[in-house]
Amino acid sequence: GEEVVINLPPSEFTVRKPEVVITSASVQNLYYQCGNTINVDVPALGDLYNPKFTASQAKVVPSSSDKKKVTIVPSGRTCVLGVSSITNGQTIKIDDVKYKVIKPPKADLELLVNGKLYNGAAPISKKSKTVLRVKPDSDFKAALPKDARYMISSVKLLSQRSLGAPATVGSYSGNGKDATKGIPMSLGSKLKSDAPGTKIFFKIDKVYRINFQNKKIPVNFSEQALYIGAI
16 A cells, blocks of 8 residues: 655653652751751652662651651751662662751740749748749740750859859759759858848850750850840
């Protein structure tokens, strides 16, 4: 038979890169030196999705129970999460997700007297139950509770017994104690020679945040914040 040649117009195809879908407590940013757990999915790949993750300036901890979950512990100011999938023994790069790394919100230092927040003006009885605690930011604690733990190395008690500089009359160790619950500080034995109305100060040494890996990370407070006055 006669050969018929049909010329068809060229067809155009759009090849789309599979979309990476990320869900987490904090999608926009990662918290510095914290266990930021995120869920990384590529719905277009379905059952073929066998993820492999890399990250710049960060440690990557894959989940042992869910292949789509990964914990990122940033150590720099930015982090690029590389998402790949392993198919037939080959690693195929899918996309890079860029993150800004931010410091956790600053916690508050609080002095409690008999269970109530001290107002800085009312006299404190020597028999009062006095506690110094670190109060984490509520949103940060809700999102990353294992990273919102704190420790105070020590607290000095100073008394201004004359017109000169306050003198140290006692100290309290916070090592091994949960500072979010508070560091108890008994006053009676240390202030037995002080008359009512004597100006006293609590000087906090160092404050650390304890992250999910139990690593101690120094928290910077102003000198003024670390110096709490009372009477």
